Amino acid sequence: MIIIMKPNSNEEQISSVVSYVRQHDLEVHLSTGKEVTIIGVVGNKDKINPEHLASMKDVERILPVTESYKLANKKFHPEPSTVKAGNTTIGPGNLTIMAGPCAVESEEQLMLIARAVKKAGATFLRGGAYKPRTSPYSFQGLEEEGLRYMQNAKKETGLSTICEVVSLEAIEAAVKYVDMIQIGARNMQNFILLKEAGRSGMPVLLKRGLSATIEEWLNAAEYIIAEGNPNVVLCERGIRTFETATRNTLDISCVPVLKEKTHLPVIIDPSHSTGSYKYVPSMAKAGVAAGADGLMIEVHNNPACALSDGPQSLTFEKFAKLTSELRPFCQLVERDF
Numbered sequence: 374m375i376i377i378m379k380p381n382s383n384e385e386q387i388s389s390v391v392s393y394v395r396q397h398d399l400e401v402h403l404s405t406g407k408e409v410t411i412i413g414v415v416g417n418k419d420k421i422n423p424e425h426l427a428s429m430k431d432v433e434r435i436l437p438v439t440e441s442y443k444l445a446n447k448k449f450h451p452e453p454s455t456v457k458a459g460n461t462t463i464g465p466g467n468l469t470i471m472a473g474p475c476a477v478e479s480e481e482q483l484m485l486i487a488r489a490v491k492k493a494g495a496t497f498l499r500g501g502a503y504k505p506r507t508s509p510y511s512f513q514g515l516e517e518e519g520l521r522y523m524q525n526a527k528k529e530t531g532l533s534t535i536c537e538v539v540s541l542e543a544i545e546a547a548v549k550y551v552d553m554i555q556i557g558a559r560n561m562q563n564f565i566l567l568k569e570a571g572r573s574g575m576p577v578l579l580k581r582g583l584s585a586t587i588e589e590w591l592n593a594a595e596y597i598i599a600e601g602n603p604n605v606v607l608c609e610r611g612i613r614t615f616e617t618a619t620r621n622t623l624d625i626s627c628v629p630v631l632k633e634k635t636h637l638p639v640i641i642d643p644s645h646s647t648g649s650y651k652y653v654p655s656m657a658k659a660g661v662a663a664g665a666d667g668l669m670i671e672v673h674n675n676p677a678c679a680l681s682d683g684p685q686s687l688t689f690e691k692f693a694k695l696t697s698e699l700r701p702f703c704q705l706v707e708r709d710f
Contacts, residue, residue, distance in 0.1 A: 374413075374414040374418045374423075374435060374436070374437060374438060375411055375412070375413055375414070375435070375436045375437075375438060375448055375449065376390060376394075376411070376412040376413075376414065376426060376432060376435055377409065377411055377412075377432075377433045377434050377435070377436065378390070378409060378410040378411070378412065378431050378432060378433060379409075379431045379432070379433045380408045380409055381408060382410055382431040383431070386429075386430050386431035387403075387410055387412070387431070389429065389430070390412055390426070390429055390431075390432060391403070391412060393421070393425075393426070393429065394412070394414055394421065394426075397420040397421045398416065398420065399414050399415065399416035399417070399418075399420060399421065400414070400415040400416055401413070401414060401415075402414075402415065402444065402449055402450075404449060404450045404451060404452070406451065406452065411448075411449065411450075411451065413438075413443065413444070413448075413449035413450075415443050415444065418437075423435055436448065440588070440591075440634075441588070441592055441595075442588070442591040442592050442594070442595040442635075443595065444595055444598040444599060444603070445591050445594045445595050445598055445605070445635050445636075445637055446591075446634070446635065446636075447633070447634055447635050447636050449636075450636040451636070452636065453465045453632075453636050453638070454603070454636045454637055454638060455638070456576050456604045456605070456606050456637075456638055457576070457604070458497075458533050458535070458552045458553040458576040458604070459497075459527070459532075459533030459534065459552030459553070460496070460531060460532075460533050460552075461496045461497055461533040461552075463606050463638045463640070463666055463667055464638045464666055465638075465666065466707075466708060466709060467666075467708055467709040467710065468661060468665075468666070468667060468668070468699070468703050468708045468709070468710040469496055469497060469640065469666060469667030469668075470490075470494060470495045470496060470497065470667060470668050470670065470696065470710070471495065471496075471497035471498075471499045471535060471640070471667065471668065471669040471670070472490040472493075472495040472497070472498070472499060472669075472670045472671075472672045472692060473486055473487070473490060473495075473497075473498045473499040473500045473671070473672055474486055474499075474500055474501070474671065474672065474673050474679065474681075474686070475501050475644075475671050475673075475679065475681040475682035475685075475686065476500070476501040476514055476515075476519075476679070476680050476681035476682075477500040477501060477502050477514070477515055477519035477522055477523065478515075478679075478680050479522075480522040480525065482674060483498075483500060483519075483522045483523070483526050484522075484525070484526055484529065485674050486498075486500075486672055486673065486674055486689075487526040487529070487530045487532055488529075488530060489672070489674070489689040489692070489693075490532070490672055490689075490692065491530045491531070491532055492693070493689070493692050493693040493696045494696040494710065495532065495696075496532065496533060497532060497533045497534070497535055497553075498523065498526055498527065498530070498532040498533070498534050498535070499534075499535050499536070499555075499669060499671075500519065500522075500523055500526075500534070500535075500536060501514055501519070501536065501537055501681065502514050502515055502516055502517070502518075502519030502520045502523065502536050502537075502547075503516060503519075503536070503537055503538060503539045503540075503543050516543075516546070517546045517550075519536075520536060520546055520547060520549070520550035520551060521550060523536060523550055523551055524550040524551070527551075527552070533552045533553065534550075534551040534552050534553070535551060535552065535553040535554070535555055535578060536550075536551045536553075536554065536555060537554070537555040537556070537557050538554045538555065538556070538566075538570070539557070539560065539566075540566070541566070541569050544566075544569055544570060544573050544575075547575070548573055548574075548575055552575075552576070553575060553576040553577070553578060553606075554570060554573065554575050554576070554577055554578070555577070555578040555579075555580065555608075556570055556577060556578070556579050556580060556593075557580050558580045558581060558582050558583050558610055558645075559582075559583070561579065561580060561581060561582035561585055561589075561590065561593050562582060562585070562589070562593060564593075564596055567579075567593055567596035567597050568596055568597075568600055570597050570600075570602070571596065571597040571598065571599065571600025571601065571602040572600050572601075572602070573602070574601075574602055575602075575604075576604040576605075576606070577597050577602065577604065577605050577606070578606045578608050578640075578669075579593060579594055579597065579605055579606070579607055579608065580608045580610045580642070581607070581608065581609050581610055581612065581624075581627075582612075583612060583613045583621070584612060584613050585612070587627055587630055587631065587634070590607065591631075591634065591635055594607065594635075594637060605637050606637065606638045606639070606640060606666075606667075607631060607635070607637050607638070607639045607640070608639075608640050608641070608642055608669060609623065609624055609625075609627050609628070609639065609640075609641050609642065609646070609660075609665075610642040610645040610646055610669075611623045611624070611642070611645055611646025611647070612624055619646070619647045619648055619649065619652065620645070620646065620647060620648025620649070620685070621645065621646045621647075621648070622646070623641070623643065623646035623647065623656050623659075625641075625656075625659050625660065625663050626663075627639075628641070628660065628663040628664050628665050629663060629664060632664055638666040638667070639664075639665055639666055640660075640665055640666055640667035640668060640669055641656070641657070641660030641663075641665045641667075641668055641669070642668070642669040642670075643655075643656035643657045643660065643668065643670065644669070644670055644671040644682070644685045644686070644687075645671075645682075645685065647685065648684065648685050649684055649685055650676065650684065650685055650686060650687050650688075650691065653670060653685065653687060653695070654691075654694075654695045654698065657670065657695060657699065658698070658699065658702055661699060661702040661703060661706060661708070662702055662705070662706065664706065670687060670692065670695070671685055671686040671687065672686060672687050672688075672689065672692045673686035673687075673688070674688075674689065676688060696710075
């Protein structure tokens, strides 16, 4: 349920409505605009009398929220959200570029990549310390050692840092070293992990599941926000379809759909979606043109020898070329980069 107050309602009347709702053991979420205040109500709405609410002073109207996700819903929070992680703000007005290797392989390798992506315009260093792999025999990551390398890279370059987590133990380790944690596609509906990510208080990048609908994705975000953590960024990384020409199918249309349904920032991962470095530049530009708030791009100093996802990783030269080509697109959509 959403209670829309009349324009320029005073604080006393807003507090009166909030108190009434809380007296009935319901949660309240305030969204204050320049003129209008929206009061979001979460819980069993049968506990309160909507007619009494509607009659309260300065209440303009009451709207039901039919979607199962509430806190991630744009109806609750009409203005787009911004999420601060480390030295970077993700949201409207700027384009955030997260770049780095799929897997952290060594401190020397990570430092080399961090310097290169920083020079080319990235504001975030991404690197996998925990790698959920399809095969149990594939490289699984350096775990906490890799996280320490991420921390050292931030100290030298000033880049914000992000790393995927796969368990509560990984979250407890990651919060000591990085600025943002990532829930990968395979864990999008790992609801226990989502709750723990919410309780961590860390900004969270939530990737879309391989076969998840947009509604399922937003409900996954709801699990995190419901734990008191509003700092969630959505990442489209391609979904599984019948097409085999690319690794996955990048759903560019999800960007405008999400912008209509949620206030959360949305970024695009053209690397995992296509599975080939050849298609990354085109899909990155398409994501910016569609209104994405950022990009996550895999970059490696020697893709041919990468321990994870080398075929989709850009070289330093290709990444620098892409970032220079993105600037006109950012200008067209009025984003700073």
